[in-house]
Amino acid sequence: MSYDSIIIGAGLSGLTCALLLGRSGRKVLVLEQNAHVAPLVRGFNRNGLYFDSGFHYAGGLGDDGPLDLFFRHLGLAGKLNLFPFAQDGFDGLRLSATGQDFFLPVGLANIETVLSDRFPQAREKISAFLLEVSSRWRNFPYLDLDVDLADFGIKVVHGMSLQERLREFEPWPQLQGILSMHSLLYGLPPESVSVSFNAVVAGSYYHSAHGIVGGGRSLINAFQDLLAEADVEILCNKDVAGVLTGNHGVSGVRLTSGEEFPAGEVVATLNPGLLPQLFPPGTFRPAYSKRLINLRQTSSAYIGFFRTRGTSEFLRGRNLFIQSHPGIFNGSADQALEERSFYVTGADQGSSGGINGVVCIVPARYDEVSCWQAPGPGRPEGYIAWKKEIGERLLTMLKKSCPEISEPELVELGTPLTFCRYSRANEGAVYGTGHWLGQYNPHPATRLPGLFLSGQAVTAPGLLGAITAAYLTCGSILGHEHLRGELRTCR
Amino acid sequence: MTEQEVIELIDSSLAEEFELERADMIPEANLYEDLGLDSLDTVDMVIVLESAFNFKIREEEAVREIRTLGDIHRFVLSKVEQHS
Numbered sequence: 001m002s003y004d005s006i007i008i009g010a011g012l013s014g015l016t017c018a019l020l021l022g023r024s025g026r027k028v029l030v031l032e033q034n035a036h037v038a039p040l041v042r043g044f045n046r047n048g049l050y051f052d053s054g055f056h057y058a059g060g061l062g063d064d065g066p067l068d069l070f071f072r073h074l075g076l077a078g079k080l081n082l083f084p085f086a087q088d089g090f091d092g093l094r095l096s097a098t099g100q101d102f103f104l105p106v107g108l109a110n111i112e113t114v115l116s117d118r119f120p121q122a123r124e125k126i127s128a129f130l131l132e133v134s135s136r137w138r139n140f141p142y143l144d145l146d147v148d149l150a151d152f153g154i155k156v157v158h159g160m161s162l163q164e165r166l167r168e169f170e171p172w173p174q175l176q177g178i179l180s181m182h183s184l185l186y187g188l189p190p191e192s193v194s195v196s197f198n199a200v201v202a203g204s205y206y207h208s209a210h211g212i213v214g215g216g217r218s219l220i221n222a223f224q225d226l227l228a229e230a231d232v233e234i235l236c237n238k239d240v241a242g243v244l245t246g247n248h249g250v251s252g253v254r255l256t257s258g259e260e261f262p263a264g265e266v267v268a269t270l271n272p273g274l275l276p277q278l279f280p281p282g283t284f285r286p287a288y289s290k291r292l293i294n295l296r297q298t299s300s301a302y303i304g305f306f307r308t309r310g311t312s313e314f315l316r317g318r319n320l321f322i323q324s325h326p327g328i329f330n331g332s333a334d335q336a337l338e339e340r341s342f343y344v345t346g347a348d349q350g351s352s353g354g355i356n357g358v359v360c361i362v363p364a365r366y367d368e369v370s371c372w373q374a375p376g377p378g379r380p381e382g383y384i385a386w387k388k389e390i391g392e393r394l395l396t397m398l399k400k401s402c403p404e405i406s407e408p409e410l411v412e413l414g415t416p417l418t419f420c421r422y423s424r425a426n427e428g429a430v431y432g433t434g435h436w437l438g439q440y441n442p443h444p445a446t447r448l449p450g451l452f453l454s455g456q457a458v459t460a461p462g463l464l465g466a467i468t469a470a471y472l473t474c475g476s477i478l479g480h481e482h483l484r485g486e487l488r489t490c491r
Numbered sequence: 492m493t494e495q496e497v498i499e500l501i502d503s504s505l506a507e508e509f510e511l512e513r514a515d516m517i518p519e520a521n522l523y524e525d526l527g528l529d530s531l532d533t534v535d536m537v538i539v540l541e542s543a544f545n546f547k548i549r550e551e552e553a554v555r556e557i558r559t560l561g562d563i564h565r566f567v568l569s570k571v572e573q574h575s
Protein backbone atom coordinates (compact mmCIF):
# COMPACT_ATOMS: atom_id res chain seq x y z
CA MET A 1 0.00 0.00 0.00
CA SER A 2 1.36 3.37 -0.95
CA TYR A 3 0.60 6.67 0.79
CA ASP A 4 1.00 10.33 0.00
CA SER A 5 1.97 11.19 3.56
CA ILE A 6 3.16 9.17 6.51
CA ILE A 7 3.11 10.73 9.95
CA ILE A 8 5.48 9.25 12.51
CA GLY A 9 3.89 9.55 15.95
CA ALA A 10 0.22 9.74 16.93
CA GLY A 11 0.59 12.51 19.48
CA LEU A 12 -1.29 15.79 19.32
CA SER A 13 0.90 17.26 16.58
CA GLY A 14 0.84 14.06 14.55
CA LEU A 15 -2.94 13.72 14.74
CA THR A 16 -3.43 17.37 13.79
CA CYS A 17 -1.04 17.05 10.84
CA ALA A 18 -2.86 13.88 9.74
CA LEU A 19 -6.20 15.67 9.83
CA LEU A 20 -5.00 18.73 7.91
CA LEU A 21 -3.19 16.65 5.28
CA GLY A 22 -6.02 14.11 5.01
CA ARG A 23 -8.51 16.87 4.39
CA SER A 24 -6.29 18.33 1.70
CA GLY A 25 -6.95 15.17 -0.32
CA ARG A 26 -3.84 13.22 0.60
CA LYS A 27 -3.86 9.55 1.47
CA VAL A 28 -2.43 9.61 4.99
CA LEU A 29 -1.06 6.94 7.31
CA VAL A 30 -0.14 7.56 10.96
CA LEU A 31 2.34 5.18 12.60
CA GLU A 32 2.49 4.94 16.39
CA GLN A 33 4.99 2.84 18.33
CA ASN A 34 2.74 2.53 21.37
CA ALA A 35 -0.26 0.21 21.61
CA HIS A 36 -2.60 3.23 21.74
CA VAL A 37 -3.04 6.52 19.96
CA ALA A 38 -1.65 9.49 21.94
CA PRO A 39 -0.45 7.47 24.94
CA LEU A 40 0.71 10.58 26.79
CA VAL A 41 -2.56 12.43 26.43
CA ARG A 42 -5.29 9.83 26.73
CA GLY A 43 -5.11 9.29 30.51
CA PHE A 44 -6.19 6.11 32.32
CA ASN A 45 -8.59 4.69 34.89
CA ARG A 46 -7.63 3.46 38.37
CA ASN A 47 -9.99 2.57 41.18
CA GLY A 48 -12.94 3.76 39.14
CA LEU A 49 -11.42 7.21 38.68
CA TYR A 50 -10.25 8.79 35.44
CA PHE A 51 -6.83 10.44 35.63
CA ASP A 52 -5.27 12.65 33.00
CA SER A 53 -1.56 12.16 32.50
CA GLY A 54 -0.40 14.62 29.85
CA PHE A 55 -3.27 17.06 29.41
CA HIS A 56 -4.56 19.09 32.35
CA TYR A 57 -5.83 22.40 31.01
CA ALA A 58 -5.37 24.62 27.98
CA GLY A 59 -4.77 28.31 27.35
CA GLY A 60 -6.11 30.33 24.45
CA LEU A 61 -9.51 28.59 24.21
CA GLY A 62 -11.55 31.62 25.24
CA ASP A 63 -13.23 34.10 22.88
CA ASP A 64 -10.84 35.29 20.19
CA GLY A 65 -8.26 32.79 21.43
CA PRO A 66 -6.01 31.05 18.88
CA LEU A 67 -6.80 27.57 20.17
CA ASP A 68 -10.51 28.26 19.92
CA LEU A 69 -9.96 29.12 16.25
CA PHE A 70 -7.92 25.94 15.66
CA PHE A 71 -10.64 23.87 17.39
CA ARG A 72 -13.29 25.35 15.11
CA HIS A 73 -11.20 24.90 11.98
CA LEU A 74 -10.36 21.30 12.86
CA GLY A 75 -13.95 20.49 13.81
CA LEU A 76 -13.00 19.65 17.40
CA ALA A 77 -15.17 22.44 18.78
CA GLY A 78 -18.40 20.64 17.89
CA LYS A 79 -17.23 17.38 19.43
CA LEU A 80 -15.96 18.56 22.80
CA ASN A 81 -17.49 20.13 25.88
CA LEU A 82 -15.23 22.66 27.49
CA PHE A 83 -15.45 24.20 30.93
CA PRO A 84 -13.80 27.43 31.97
CA PHE A 85 -11.38 27.40 34.88
CA ALA A 86 -12.19 29.62 37.87
CA GLN A 87 -12.44 33.19 36.61
CA ASP A 88 -11.38 34.64 39.95
CA GLY A 89 -8.28 32.46 40.21
CA PHE A 90 -7.34 29.67 37.81
CA ASP A 91 -3.68 29.30 38.72
CA GLY A 92 -2.31 29.90 42.17
CA LEU A 93 1.13 30.14 43.69
CA ARG A 94 1.20 28.48 47.11
CA LEU A 95 4.18 29.14 49.36
CA SER A 96 4.38 26.06 51.53
CA ALA A 97 6.59 27.65 54.18
CA THR A 98 3.95 30.26 55.03
CA GLY A 99 0.81 28.72 53.54
CA GLN A 100 0.16 31.91 51.51
CA ASP A 101 -1.80 31.62 48.25
CA PHE A 102 -1.76 34.07 45.33
CA PHE A 103 -4.31 33.39 42.62
CA LEU A 104 -4.34 34.79 39.10
CA PRO A 105 -7.75 35.63 37.67
CA VAL A 106 -8.49 34.95 33.99
CA GLY A 107 -7.69 37.78 31.57
CA LEU A 108 -4.75 40.15 31.38
CA ALA A 109 -6.74 43.16 32.57
CA ASN A 110 -8.04 41.25 35.60
CA ILE A 111 -4.55 39.97 36.39
CA GLU A 112 -3.27 43.54 36.29
CA THR A 113 -6.00 44.73 38.66
CA VAL A 114 -5.57 41.92 41.17
CA LEU A 115 -1.79 42.04 41.25
CA SER A 116 -1.73 45.84 41.44
CA ASP A 117 -4.15 45.78 44.37
CA ARG A 118 -2.03 43.23 46.17
CA PHE A 119 1.31 44.89 45.34
CA PRO A 120 0.35 48.59 44.93
CA GLN A 121 3.93 49.84 44.92
CA ALA A 122 4.75 47.60 41.97
CA ARG A 123 1.75 48.81 39.97
CA GLU A 124 3.68 50.44 37.11
CA LYS A 125 6.13 47.58 36.80
CA ILE A 126 3.30 45.03 36.74
CA SER A 127 1.55 47.00 34.06
CA ALA A 128 4.69 47.21 31.90
CA PHE A 129 5.43 43.49 32.32
CA LEU A 130 1.91 42.44 31.37
CA LEU A 131 1.89 44.82 28.41
CA GLU A 132 5.01 43.05 27.18
CA VAL A 133 3.32 39.68 27.58
CA SER A 134 0.24 40.84 25.70
CA SER A 135 2.29 42.22 22.82
CA ARG A 136 4.44 39.10 22.52
CA TRP A 137 2.34 36.05 23.21
CA ARG A 138 0.73 35.91 19.77
CA ASN A 139 3.84 36.91 17.89
CA PHE A 140 3.76 33.76 15.78
CA PRO A 141 2.54 33.11 12.21
CA TYR A 142 -0.51 31.03 13.20
CA LEU A 143 -1.36 32.90 16.37
CA ASP A 144 -1.64 36.25 14.64
CA LEU A 145 -3.28 35.86 11.24
CA ASP A 146 -3.03 39.52 10.36
CA VAL A 147 0.72 39.85 10.38
CA ASP A 148 2.62 39.42 7.12
CA LEU A 149 4.46 36.10 7.06
CA ALA A 150 7.59 37.81 5.75
CA ASP A 151 7.89 39.49 9.13
CA PHE A 152 8.63 36.16 10.78
CA GLY A 153 12.22 35.71 9.63
CA ILE A 154 15.07 34.11 11.49
CA LYS A 155 14.15 34.22 15.11
CA VAL A 156 16.87 35.58 17.30
CA VAL A 157 17.06 33.19 20.23
CA HIS A 158 19.24 35.35 22.40
CA GLY A 159 17.79 38.00 24.59
CA MET A 160 16.89 38.78 28.14
CA SER A 161 16.05 35.84 30.37
CA LEU A 162 12.84 35.78 32.37
CA GLN A 163 14.94 35.84 35.53
CA GLU A 164 16.78 39.02 34.46
CA ARG A 165 13.48 40.60 33.46
CA LEU A 166 12.01 39.88 36.90
CA ARG A 167 14.98 41.34 38.76
CA GLU A 168 13.17 44.67 39.13
CA PHE A 169 10.53 42.85 41.18
CA GLU A 170 13.07 41.90 43.86
CA PRO A 171 11.28 43.92 46.58
CA TRP A 172 8.22 41.69 45.93
CA PRO A 173 9.54 38.10 45.89
CA GLN A 174 5.98 36.69 45.91
CA LEU A 175 5.32 38.57 42.69
CA GLN A 176 8.50 37.17 41.17
CA GLY A 177 7.14 33.71 41.93
CA ILE A 178 3.70 34.45 40.47
CA LEU A 179 5.14 35.86 37.24
CA SER A 180 7.53 32.94 36.72
CA MET A 181 5.50 29.94 37.94
CA HIS A 182 4.31 29.03 34.44
CA SER A 183 7.90 28.05 33.66
CA LEU A 184 6.85 24.69 35.12
CA LEU A 185 4.60 24.25 32.07
CA TYR A 186 7.53 24.28 29.65
CA GLY A 187 10.11 22.70 31.94
CA LEU A 188 12.86 25.33 31.85
CA PRO A 189 14.39 27.36 34.66
CA PRO A 190 13.56 31.10 34.47
CA GLU A 191 17.25 31.94 34.03
CA SER A 192 17.37 29.85 30.84
CA VAL A 193 14.26 31.01 29.03
CA SER A 194 13.65 34.20 27.11
CA VAL A 195 11.04 36.73 28.14
CA SER A 196 9.38 36.14 24.74
CA PHE A 197 9.07 32.39 25.08
CA ASN A 198 7.64 32.68 28.57
CA ALA A 199 5.16 35.20 27.19
CA VAL A 200 4.04 32.75 24.48
CA VAL A 201 3.18 30.04 27.02
CA ALA A 202 2.11 32.08 30.07
CA GLY A 203 0.27 34.60 27.87
CA SER A 204 -2.03 31.92 26.47
CA TYR A 205 -3.14 31.01 30.00
CA TYR A 206 -3.40 34.64 31.05
CA HIS A 207 -5.78 35.02 28.08
CA SER A 208 -8.05 32.15 29.15
CA ALA A 209 -7.92 28.76 30.87
CA HIS A 210 -10.19 25.84 30.07
CA GLY A 211 -10.56 22.17 30.78
CA ILE A 212 -12.16 19.55 28.56
CA VAL A 213 -15.00 17.42 29.91
CA GLY A 214 -13.62 13.88 29.87
CA GLY A 215 -10.06 15.23 29.68
CA GLY A 216 -7.38 14.12 27.27
CA ARG A 217 -9.29 10.93 26.49
CA SER A 218 -12.26 12.88 25.07
CA LEU A 219 -9.88 15.02 23.08
CA ILE A 220 -8.22 11.99 21.51
CA ASN A 221 -11.56 10.28 20.86
CA ALA A 222 -12.74 13.41 19.05
CA PHE A 223 -9.56 13.41 16.97
CA GLN A 224 -10.06 9.76 16.09
CA ASP A 225 -13.65 10.40 14.95
CA LEU A 226 -12.52 13.26 12.72
CA LEU A 227 -9.59 11.26 11.34
CA ALA A 228 -11.91 8.39 10.44
CA GLU A 229 -14.17 10.84 8.60
CA ALA A 230 -11.11 12.11 6.71
CA ASP A 231 -10.14 8.50 5.80
CA VAL A 232 -6.86 8.71 7.65
CA GLU A 233 -5.42 5.34 8.60
CA ILE A 234 -3.74 4.89 11.99
CA LEU A 235 -1.64 1.87 12.89
CA CYS A 236 -0.41 1.29 16.45
CA ASN A 237 2.41 -0.97 17.66
CA LYS A 238 4.39 0.13 14.61
CA ASP A 239 7.93 1.01 15.43
CA VAL A 240 9.67 3.00 12.70
CA ALA A 241 13.26 1.86 12.19
CA GLY A 242 14.16 4.16 9.34
CA VAL A 243 13.00 6.60 6.70
CA LEU A 244 13.62 5.41 3.14
CA THR A 245 15.13 7.81 0.66
CA GLY A 246 15.54 7.78 -3.09
CA ASN A 247 16.92 10.11 -5.74
CA HIS A 248 14.20 12.65 -5.14
CA GLY A 249 14.09 12.67 -1.37
CA VAL A 250 11.85 10.70 0.96
CA SER A 251 10.37 7.49 -0.45
CA GLY A 252 8.76 5.81 2.57
CA VAL A 253 9.45 4.27 5.96
CA ARG A 254 10.62 0.90 7.22
CA LEU A 255 9.49 -0.62 10.51
CA THR A 256 11.63 -2.64 12.92
CA SER A 257 9.57 -5.64 11.75
CA GLY A 258 10.98 -5.09 8.26
CA GLU A 259 7.64 -4.01 6.85
CA GLU A 260 7.90 -1.05 4.45
CA PHE A 261 5.38 1.64 3.53
CA PRO A 262 6.11 3.76 0.45
CA ALA A 263 5.24 7.46 0.68
CA GLY A 264 6.39 10.67 -0.93
CA GLU A 265 6.13 12.70 2.25
CA VAL A 266 7.06 11.94 5.86
CA VAL A 267 6.22 14.11 8.84
CA ALA A 268 8.33 13.12 11.84
CA THR A 269 6.85 14.23 15.15
CA LEU A 270 9.32 12.34 17.29
CA ASN A 271 11.96 14.08 19.38
CA PRO A 272 14.20 15.73 16.75
CA GLY A 273 17.27 14.42 18.57
CA LEU A 274 16.22 10.93 17.44
CA LEU A 275 15.78 11.90 13.79
CA PRO A 276 19.35 11.46 12.42
CA GLN A 277 19.42 7.79 13.47
CA LEU A 278 16.45 7.07 11.19
CA PHE A 279 18.53 7.97 8.12
CA PRO A 280 21.60 6.48 6.46
CA PRO A 281 24.79 8.35 7.38
CA GLY A 282 25.47 11.23 5.02
CA THR A 283 21.79 12.07 4.44
CA PHE A 284 22.17 15.34 6.30
CA ARG A 285 25.12 17.62 6.46
CA PRO A 286 27.13 17.43 9.70
CA ALA A 287 25.93 20.93 10.70
CA TYR A 288 22.29 19.80 10.72
CA SER A 289 22.77 16.34 12.27
CA LYS A 290 24.89 17.78 15.07
CA ARG A 291 22.39 20.53 15.63
CA LEU A 292 19.56 18.02 16.11
CA ILE A 293 21.56 15.63 18.26
CA ASN A 294 22.83 18.44 20.48
CA LEU A 295 19.42 19.95 21.17
CA ARG A 296 19.07 20.32 24.93
CA GLN A 297 16.11 18.57 26.48
CA THR A 298 13.90 19.57 29.41
CA SER A 299 14.10 17.80 32.75
CA SER A 300 11.95 14.82 33.61
CA ALA A 301 9.30 14.38 36.29
CA TYR A 302 7.50 12.16 38.74
CA ILE A 303 3.78 12.20 38.28
CA GLY A 304 1.71 10.97 41.20
CA PHE A 305 -1.96 10.01 40.92
CA PHE A 306 -3.88 10.04 44.19
CA ARG A 307 -7.41 9.17 45.17
CA THR A 308 -9.00 11.07 48.01
CA ARG A 309 -11.71 10.30 50.52
CA GLY A 310 -13.81 13.42 50.03
CA THR A 311 -14.02 15.90 47.19
CA SER A 312 -11.23 18.47 46.87
CA GLU A 313 -13.42 21.42 45.89
CA PHE A 314 -10.63 23.92 46.50
CA LEU A 315 -9.04 22.55 43.31
CA ARG A 316 -12.13 22.98 41.14
CA GLY A 317 -11.04 24.96 38.12
CA ARG A 318 -7.74 25.80 39.77
CA ASN A 319 -4.19 24.54 39.66
CA LEU A 320 -1.65 25.07 42.37
CA PHE A 321 2.02 25.79 41.76
CA ILE A 322 3.71 25.01 45.03
CA GLN A 323 7.09 26.29 46.07
CA SER A 324 8.59 26.43 49.50
CA HIS A 325 9.68 30.08 49.67
CA PRO A 326 8.93 33.34 47.84
CA GLY A 327 11.19 34.34 44.94
CA ILE A 328 11.63 33.38 41.32
CA PHE A 329 9.96 30.04 40.70
CA ASN A 330 12.47 27.23 40.89
CA GLY A 331 11.17 24.28 38.91
CA SER A 332 14.49 22.48 38.77
CA ALA A 333 15.15 18.98 40.07
CA ASP A 334 18.55 19.87 41.45
CA GLN A 335 17.53 19.98 45.09
CA ALA A 336 16.28 17.19 47.36
CA LEU A 337 12.85 15.87 46.36
CA GLU A 338 11.13 17.44 49.38
CA GLU A 339 12.53 20.88 48.48
CA ARG A 340 11.29 20.86 44.87
CA SER A 341 8.46 22.96 43.53
CA PHE A 342 5.52 21.08 42.10
CA TYR A 343 2.15 21.27 40.38
CA VAL A 344 -1.17 20.02 41.74
CA THR A 345 -4.44 19.67 39.85
CA GLY A 346 -7.77 17.96 40.44
CA ALA A 347 -8.57 14.80 38.46
CA ASP A 348 -11.54 14.53 36.10
CA GLN A 349 -12.92 17.94 37.00
CA GLY A 350 -15.30 18.12 34.08
CA SER A 351 -17.38 15.21 35.35
CA SER A 352 -20.53 15.96 37.31
CA GLY A 353 -19.29 14.39 40.55
CA GLY A 354 -16.82 15.67 43.11
CA ILE A 355 -13.09 15.89 42.66
CA ASN A 356 -12.04 12.54 44.08
CA GLY A 357 -8.55 12.39 42.66
CA VAL A 358 -5.49 14.60 42.52
CA VAL A 359 -2.57 14.65 40.09
CA CYS A 360 0.77 15.95 41.26
CA ILE A 361 3.79 16.59 39.00
CA VAL A 362 7.25 17.03 40.52
CA PRO A 363 10.43 17.72 38.48
CA ALA A 364 12.88 14.81 38.45
CA ARG A 365 16.28 13.98 37.02
CA TYR A 366 16.89 10.94 34.89
CA ASP A 367 19.95 9.98 36.94
CA GLU A 368 17.64 9.34 39.90
CA VAL A 369 16.15 6.41 38.01
CA SER A 370 18.80 5.42 35.48
CA CYS A 371 19.96 2.49 37.65
CA TRP A 372 16.53 0.90 37.10
CA GLN A 373 16.76 1.16 33.33
CA ALA A 374 16.83 -2.30 31.83
CA PRO A 375 16.67 -3.53 28.27
CA GLY A 376 13.33 -5.07 27.43
CA PRO A 377 9.92 -4.48 28.93
CA GLY A 378 10.56 -5.64 32.53
CA ARG A 379 12.07 -3.67 35.40
CA PRO A 380 14.84 -4.99 37.65
CA GLU A 381 14.10 -6.32 41.12
CA GLY A 382 13.88 -3.56 43.66
CA TYR A 383 12.29 -1.05 41.30
CA ILE A 384 8.81 -1.61 42.75
CA ALA A 385 10.05 -1.10 46.33
CA TRP A 386 11.95 2.01 45.30
CA LYS A 387 8.91 3.37 43.47
CA LYS A 388 6.81 2.76 46.58
CA GLU A 389 9.26 4.80 48.63
CA ILE A 390 9.16 7.69 46.15
CA GLY A 391 5.36 7.49 46.15
CA GLU A 392 5.29 7.75 49.95
CA ARG A 393 7.57 10.77 49.86
CA LEU A 394 5.33 12.47 47.28
CA LEU A 395 2.31 11.67 49.44
CA THR A 396 3.97 13.31 52.43
CA MET A 397 4.82 16.39 50.34
CA LEU A 398 1.23 16.62 49.10
CA LYS A 399 -0.29 16.23 52.56
CA LYS A 400 2.04 18.82 54.03
CA SER A 401 1.44 21.47 51.38
CA CYS A 402 -2.26 20.79 50.74
CA PRO A 403 -3.84 19.88 54.08
CA GLU A 404 -7.26 20.52 52.48
CA ILE A 405 -7.01 17.24 50.56
CA SER A 406 -8.88 14.58 52.47
CA GLU A 407 -6.83 11.43 53.04
CA PRO A 408 -4.99 11.18 49.73
CA GLU A 409 -3.75 7.73 48.78
CA LEU A 410 -1.32 7.00 45.95
CA VAL A 411 -2.81 4.82 43.24
CA GLU A 412 -0.20 5.18 40.46
CA LEU A 413 3.19 6.77 39.96
CA GLY A 414 4.97 7.70 36.74
CA THR A 415 8.75 8.16 36.82
CA PRO A 416 11.27 9.38 34.22
CA LEU A 417 11.35 5.77 32.99
CA THR A 418 7.62 5.97 32.30
CA PHE A 419 8.20 9.06 30.16
CA CYS A 420 11.02 7.26 28.32
CA ARG A 421 8.69 4.40 27.54
CA TYR A 422 5.78 6.49 26.30
CA SER A 423 7.48 9.38 24.56
CA ARG A 424 10.91 7.98 23.71
CA ALA A 425 12.28 11.37 24.72
CA ASN A 426 15.92 11.22 25.76
CA GLU A 427 16.16 10.72 29.50
CA GLY A 428 12.40 11.00 29.92
CA ALA A 429 12.36 14.74 29.13
CA VAL A 430 8.84 15.67 30.12
CA TYR A 431 8.52 18.43 27.53
CA GLY A 432 11.02 16.88 25.12
CA THR A 433 13.36 19.35 23.45
CA GLY A 434 13.42 22.54 25.48
CA HIS A 435 13.10 26.07 24.18
CA TRP A 436 16.31 27.16 25.89
CA LEU A 437 17.59 30.68 25.67
CA GLY A 438 20.24 30.66 22.92
CA GLN A 439 19.06 27.39 21.34
CA TYR A 440 17.81 27.29 17.76
CA ASN A 441 15.08 24.67 17.65
CA PRO A 442 14.43 23.11 14.24
CA HIS A 443 12.10 24.41 11.57
CA PRO A 444 9.42 22.10 10.08
CA ALA A 445 10.98 22.16 6.61
CA THR A 446 14.21 20.26 6.02
CA ARG A 447 16.61 20.12 3.10
CA LEU A 448 15.54 16.58 2.32
CA PRO A 449 12.61 16.84 -0.12
CA GLY A 450 9.46 15.34 1.42
CA LEU A 451 10.75 15.34 5.01
CA PHE A 452 9.08 17.61 7.53
CA LEU A 453 9.29 17.90 11.30
CA SER A 454 6.52 18.67 13.70
CA GLY A 455 5.85 18.44 17.43
CA GLN A 456 6.27 20.78 20.33
CA ALA A 457 10.03 21.08 19.69
CA VAL A 458 9.37 23.36 16.72
CA THR A 459 6.96 25.68 18.57
CA ALA A 460 6.05 25.26 22.23
CA PRO A 461 4.65 22.61 24.58
CA GLY A 462 1.04 22.16 25.60
CA LEU A 463 -2.05 21.59 23.50
CA LEU A 464 -1.74 25.01 21.88
CA GLY A 465 1.97 24.49 21.16
CA ALA A 466 1.45 21.03 19.66
CA ILE A 467 -1.41 22.15 17.43
CA THR A 468 0.41 25.30 16.35
CA ALA A 469 3.37 23.12 15.38
CA ALA A 470 1.09 21.04 13.17
CA TYR A 471 -0.27 24.14 11.41
CA LEU A 472 3.24 25.41 10.87
CA THR A 473 4.32 22.05 9.42
CA CYS A 474 1.25 21.65 7.22
CA GLY A 475 1.61 25.27 6.13
CA SER A 476 5.12 24.40 4.91
CA ILE A 477 3.56 21.55 2.89
CA LEU A 478 0.24 23.02 1.73
CA GLY A 479 1.21 26.69 1.61
CA HIS A 480 1.03 29.03 4.56
CA GLU A 481 -1.24 31.55 2.88
CA HIS A 482 -3.68 28.79 1.94
CA LEU A 483 -3.87 27.48 5.52
CA ARG A 484 -3.94 30.92 7.11
CA GLY A 485 -6.67 31.89 4.68
CA GLU A 486 -8.76 28.89 5.76
CA LEU A 487 -8.30 29.86 9.38
CA ARG A 488 -9.31 33.45 8.66
CA THR A 489 -12.65 32.25 7.31
CA CYS A 490 -13.33 30.51 10.64
CA ARG A 491 -12.98 33.73 12.64
CA MET B 492 43.40 36.22 16.31
CA THR B 493 44.67 37.75 13.11
CA GLU B 494 42.32 38.51 10.27
CA GLN B 495 43.77 35.56 8.36
CA GLU B 496 43.19 33.21 11.31
CA VAL B 497 39.59 34.35 11.62
CA ILE B 498 38.98 33.75 7.91
CA GLU B 499 40.65 30.34 8.11
CA LEU B 500 38.47 29.31 11.08
CA ILE B 501 35.32 30.43 9.24
CA ASP B 502 36.26 28.58 6.06
CA SER B 503 37.40 25.39 7.77
CA SER B 504 34.31 25.26 10.00
CA LEU B 505 31.92 25.81 7.11
CA ALA B 506 33.80 23.36 4.89
CA GLU B 507 33.52 20.65 7.50
CA GLU B 508 29.97 21.27 8.65
CA PHE B 509 28.49 21.83 5.17
CA GLU B 510 30.80 19.47 3.30
CA LEU B 511 32.06 22.20 0.97
CA GLU B 512 35.09 22.00 -1.32
CA ARG B 513 37.78 24.36 -0.09
CA ALA B 514 38.68 25.18 -3.71
CA ASP B 515 35.19 26.66 -4.23
CA MET B 516 35.41 28.79 -1.12
CA ILE B 517 36.56 32.08 -2.58
CA PRO B 518 35.28 35.32 -0.99
CA GLU B 519 33.21 36.13 -4.08
CA ALA B 520 31.39 32.76 -3.92
CA ASN B 521 27.66 33.21 -3.60
CA LEU B 522 26.39 30.98 -0.80
CA TYR B 523 23.26 30.02 -2.65
CA GLU B 524 24.31 29.94 -6.30
CA ASP B 525 27.92 28.82 -5.99
CA LEU B 526 28.11 26.86 -2.75
CA GLY B 527 24.70 25.19 -2.92
CA LEU B 528 23.37 26.40 0.42
CA ASP B 529 19.77 27.54 0.79
CA SER B 530 17.76 29.63 3.19
CA LEU B 531 17.18 26.58 5.42
CA ASP B 532 20.93 26.46 6.01
CA THR B 533 21.06 29.97 7.44
CA VAL B 534 20.32 28.92 10.99
CA ASP B 535 22.78 26.01 10.79
CA MET B 536 25.38 28.51 9.60
CA VAL B 537 24.62 30.82 12.50
CA ILE B 538 25.01 27.90 14.94
CA VAL B 539 28.32 26.81 13.36
CA LEU B 540 29.72 30.35 13.62
CA GLU B 541 28.44 30.85 17.17
CA SER B 542 30.13 27.69 18.30
CA ALA B 543 33.39 28.27 16.37
CA PHE B 544 33.81 31.79 17.75
CA ASN B 545 31.91 31.45 21.01
CA PHE B 546 29.81 34.57 20.45
CA LYS B 547 26.10 35.15 20.12
CA ILE B 548 24.64 36.35 16.85
CA ARG B 549 21.81 38.77 17.46
CA GLU B 550 22.13 40.79 14.25
CA GLU B 551 19.09 39.46 12.44
CA GLU B 552 19.15 42.12 9.72
CA ALA B 553 22.84 41.71 9.00
CA VAL B 554 22.48 37.93 8.75
CA ARG B 555 19.59 38.29 6.34
CA GLU B 556 21.74 40.41 4.05
CA ILE B 557 24.59 37.92 3.81
CA ARG B 558 25.02 36.66 0.25
CA THR B 559 28.65 35.71 -0.27
CA LEU B 560 31.38 34.01 1.70
CA GLY B 561 33.10 37.41 1.81
CA ASP B 562 29.99 38.84 3.51
CA ILE B 563 30.38 36.18 6.22
CA HIS B 564 34.08 37.03 6.60
CA ARG B 565 33.27 40.75 7.03
CA PHE B 566 30.39 40.03 9.41
CA VAL B 567 32.46 37.76 11.65
CA LEU B 568 35.52 40.04 11.56
CA SER B 569 33.45 42.97 12.74
CA LYS B 570 31.95 40.89 15.54
CA VAL B 571 35.36 39.58 16.60
CA GLU B 572 36.62 43.17 16.65
CA GLN B 573 33.69 44.26 18.85
CA HIS B 574 34.47 41.49 21.30
CA SER B 575 38.20 42.15 21.56
